[in-house]
Amino acid sequence: MSVQEVLPLNGLTAEQSGPFRADHLLVAEMVKPGSKVLDVGCGDGDLLQLLETRGIDGRGIELSREGVNRCVAKGLAVVQGDADTDLVNYPDDAFDYVILSQTLQATRQPKVVLENLLRIGRRAIVSFPNFGFWRMRLQLLVGGHMPRTENLPASWYDTANIHFCTIKDFIELCDAIGVKMERAEALDLYGRPLRLRLPWWVWNLFGEQGVFLLSRGQGK
């Protein structure tokens, strides 16, 4: 499967975003109102609060105790947990959507996590930083060191992100485990969707992050 087969979203512009992050608005747009959602790695609960305003029953898992407690103090249904170890506790089909926002690269077993997302949820929404982004490539090619950006400022030795991938890599993983890609979007440096239907290698070069709406493929 290639990105060309997947329709880009009629997305939101950065100007519409207000207090919310552009990638969160994009994710929220992919979720049907009234559905039940699990946000894995929900941080301070900003996305869950955005979903709540759209009448979505949102739950969250967050690794850091501080993040969890801030979420719970906002009245959100969030539990402390680890995407790698705690997703197994959820039953099949428990949610309409399971969201993994900017967390896949920090998991120990991205493939197992992805499989679990689509076991627990009928659909999954996954966003991650694209390591094929031209600035990443340039830093490695010209600078000769591991890339660092505004969004990923940590050094190689203290980063929590242990499984970086490119948009191309991710598409190949989805193909390998039989995941169907319903919608795909690449965001530029400013979180704006790349509006044009471009060949995937352009997205892989100019997308700073990828956002994918996935469902179970045939045979799953």
Add this chain to the structure above:
Amino acid sequence: MVGVKSVPSPAISADDRSHEVDHPSSEVAQFGADQPLRLDCGIDLTPFQIAYKTYGELNADRSNAVLICHALTGDQHVANVHPVTGKPGWWETLVGPGRPLDPSRYFIICSNVIGGCMGSTGPASINPATGKVWGLDFPVITIPDMVRAQAMLIDRLGVDTLFAVVGGSMGGMQVLQWTAAYPKRVYSALAIACSTRHSAQNIAFHELGRQAVMADPDWHNGAYADQGIHPHRGLAVARMAAHITYLSDAALHRKFGRRMQDRELPTFSFDADFQVESYLRYQGSSFVERFDANSYLYLTRAMDYFDIAGDHGGVLAKAFAGIETRFCVVSFTSDWLFPTSESRALVHALNASSARVSFAEIETDRGHDAFLLDVPEFFDISRAFLQSAGKARGLTGKND
């Protein structure tokens, strides 16, 4: 013997305590022969009474009732001066004007558990069949029995669905039992520093406490009331041992270290040289002023028997299958009596049931007792959880 002092005798007379047993200075609901309490042990307890306090008013659509479940040695006096000790209510940090549980917003109910000694029927009550104190003739009660009695009480008060059931430790066990037994009657549940089953270590500590009571010659096989005495030495030792489990190594060290009590040098005796010894002796002696020894045996036993999964074929998630109650589970990092791992097991089971659950572990060095102390993060979380549930329930209050 050199300098051996036993635990001091109580300053409050046994009369103060025993008067509260049958004639509590709070409201009492009487249940006659037509309404027996069906106990897990197979006995129908009748007649019986439940002593309770309420704060605030039930609203017109009866949707703002909150039940607070007390811990092992607590009682119904959650937010008023205690009639025996004269001390403030045991949870005034959480309950009161401007607090997360504000009586101007909620109709708050707290009852003394069945088996207790502050006005609800228990081993210290008079057995109407004999005219004498029940003692060990009182049937063994369980956490589900306590909850069954509370359900009868809220029926009596005209409440069908509780907006929230709230409790810590043994109170948290009752909260969980409420959700397992009456899921439709509990809109939201705040379960703090508790577990769905009592661990082997906790049963062991309880057995230590019970053996301390039973080893006191004044216990008289539970019939001490007939002799007009109370095994206060044994009960005080039980309380001292239990109290250690409510704290933490760090909290004890911070509070007392190795500091001496009113002296510079060791006395080379078994007197309370260390502040921590003096503190524990005080905890023991003040406890026996307000608590009945047999009641302590029965209530610890009830906690030991508690095992929700055991009542559901060994699968905890089955107890919560399809539940719509909103849960908030809170644990404390330094609580080694009900450690976070116990709360996490509960949360996993609730997740497996697709229940709506919040779970926060709060960092504190104050041990299990943290739920009774001034821990602002705990209050923020409790307040936000209740407000969010209130919003979903359509409750409005002046704080909105």
